[in-house]
Amino acid sequence: xxxxxxxxxxxxxxxxxxxxxxxxxxxxxxxxxxxxxxxxxxxxxxxxxxxxxxxxxxxxxxxxxxxxxxxxxxxxxxxxxxxxxxxxxxxxxxxxxxxxxxxxxxxxxxxxxxxxxxxxxxxxx
Numbered sequence: 309x310x311x312x313x314x315x316x317x318x319x320x321x322x323x324x325x326x327x328x329x330x331x332x333x334x335x336x337x338x339x340x341x342x343x344x345x346x347x348x349x350x351x352x353x354x355x356x357x358x359x360x361x362x363x364x365x366x367x368x369x370x371x372x373x374x375x376x377x378x379x380x381x382x383x384x385x386x387x388x389x390x391x392x393x394x395x396x397x398x399x400x401x402x403x404x405x406x407x408x409x410x411x412x413x414x415x416x417x418x419x420x421x422x423x424x425x426x427x428x429x430x431x432x433x
Contacts, residue, residue, distance in 0.1 A: 336417040337380040340365065341387070343424055345404040352390060352403040355381070386413070 344361050359374055366373050381387045386408040390401040411431040422429050
């Protein structure tokens, strides 16, 4: 687990282009969101926190990124919305359900980053 966390932290460091290359090879938002959620504390984040973590990794403007994330979260069953009510404020946390990732999704979207998701490797074979 520690080795996988170190690999993920290397991806998120805004250092060289080669470190960001792993994300560029898997250009799908689905895979990027899945990686961010997989390594988040408690394996879930609010939409705002998710956007904050993805914006440095994607060269598009923030409005485009937000809309793409919304579409991806809403249209894929592997992302689960968890409603949370704190006092009067209603928020949703988003969580990755890796059991809902099909073989087709794993092959299309996760092929370049399967080392971060060893449980999906059997689906791609």
